[in-house]
């Protein structure tokens with residue numbers, strides 16, 4: 525059986541009185557890139573921190589690379605890399621000092637690999653990290669995380685603070701690393717329109733609940749847009765309607781596993797990934 529990169533079963537996380545995550549059950553295959561999408565406060569950081577063992581679940585079980593994360597050994601954790609949201613670096617350290625620090629703190633650390641990556645990007649090793657641009661700092665943090673040669677690399681909104689060019693370069697570096705090795709990448713993002721190019725698997729989180737999860741090609745094949753004359757009836761005949769949008773003369777339904785209405789004038793169209801994600805994000809969800 526193929527190893528799962530991450531498996532959660534009924535996971536919930538409660539901070540004081542409120543639940544940040546509830547009933548989260550996922551099975552994420554090893555290999556490829558997984559995007560975690562959701563609005564502010566949806567619970568993305570909470571889920572990612574649970575996945576790398578930085579938080580303990582209030583309910584349920586988290587298994588990373590086949591091991592219960594709460595009982596993980598240093599060896600298992602050495603197979604997991606984590607890049608927090610603000611690309612934390614010691615700002616007074618030079619890049620070279622950061623790399624030495626990375627080597628001292630990790631059971632396995634490929635310093636040459638990090639140096640080669642940074643040389644390719646023209647980032648000098650003798651600069652203090654605090655004097656680098658935001659995009660360069662993100663690249664240094666990514667080079668450090670990749671130098672661990674992790675089997676699972678978890679990144680919390682890695683491109684949120686980057687301009688479009690820096691974002692593109694960052695994702696290129698990440699995709700290059702995925703193409704070169706066996707790393708599974710799990711990252712959270714608000715930038716929905718780039719996901720199709722970059723990701724194999726998708727998780728949509730809203731209000732602390734997983735509202736959609738699966739292989740992207742399968743999800744796109746399962747959903748269709750049905751367009752027809754405006755109607756207040758239920759033309760989808762029992763198939764699962766994700767969203768209904770009316771204009772003056774037309775009705776558009778996003779359905780899952782749905783057939784074409786028998787009423788005249790209806791047509792089925794494939795749905796774009798961005799529209800699919802936005803429809804699930806717009807759906808009202810009972811708070812966790």
Ligand SMILES: Nc1ncnc2c1ncn2[C@@H]1O[C@H](COP(=O)(O)OP(=O)(O)OP(=O)(O)O)[C@@H](O)[C@H]1O
Nearest residue numbers: 539540543544562563564565566567568569570571
């Ligand atoms: N340490 C904490 N103590 C109390 N509440 C918390 C704590 N951390 C997060 N929360 C709450 O849990 C919920 C989920 O937060 P989380 O940071 O996981 O969301 P997010 O999807 O990562 O948000 P963003 O996109 O804004 O980073 C929010 O309502 C947040 O206020």
